[in-house]
Amino acid sequence: MISGARTYEEAARLPARPGLGRRVWWFIRRKPLGAFGAGIVLLLLFTAAFAPVLAPYSYEQGDAAKRLKPPSLEHPLGTDANGRDMLSRIIWGARVSVTVGFGSVFIAMGLATLIGTVSGYFGGRLDTLVQRLVDIWMAFPALVLLISLLSVLGPGLWNVVITLGVLLAAGASRVV
Structure with missing residues (x-):
């Protein structure tokens, strides 16, 4: 990921990237139809496996x-x-x-x-x-x-x- 920081100190002050759980929750909240479709695909793959x-x-x-x-x-x-x-x-x-x-x-x-x-x-x-x-x-x-x-x-x-x-x-x- 490119941050634009020029030094190590500037990079250390940048906010941390959100974790996987937070990104998944954001996806579910912001794109409910996409989350529903992803759920169906995951259910199909789980069932097949x-x-x-x-x-x-x-x-x-x-x-x-x-x-x-x-x-x-x-x-x-x-x-x-x-x-x-x-x-x-x-x-x-x-x-x-x-x-x-x-x-x-x-x-x-x-x-x-x-x-x-x-x-x-x-x-x-x-x-x-x-x-x-x-x-x-x-x-x-x-x-x-x-x-x-x-x-x-x-x-x-x-x-x-x-x-x-x-x-x-x-x-x-x-x-x-």
Whole structure:
């Protein structure tokens, strides 16, 4: 942090930086909607990280006798058509959502950085060619490309992560 103090004595008289607790409290008071959104994101990350501990049942454990049961103390959100607990499925689904989100953004930023850096470093005709290829890639509807790539790669969580990462990379390479 730049303070503008010219000597050590001047720097010693500067007010101390507020602690983390004070800054968090300021954020909550001054930006309640931002704090609410941050709370939801933190809750999602916490739920995803501790899904095995928080979920009352396995995500695939079903009981045919308890099909389509309404909410109760045993199943707070009820059960689905296969007798699986809905709360447990939501908790385990948070883990999948966080994996897809972070994984695809990580891949997209790595690929976009590579594309943008090569394009910017070499410049000239290579830059023009790369940017026209990015234009062509961005001209296709994202959903059509997503379905097409997934039909080639096949089903699976990591195939979805890779496909989304590649699709997001084109637009992000413009920023680099």
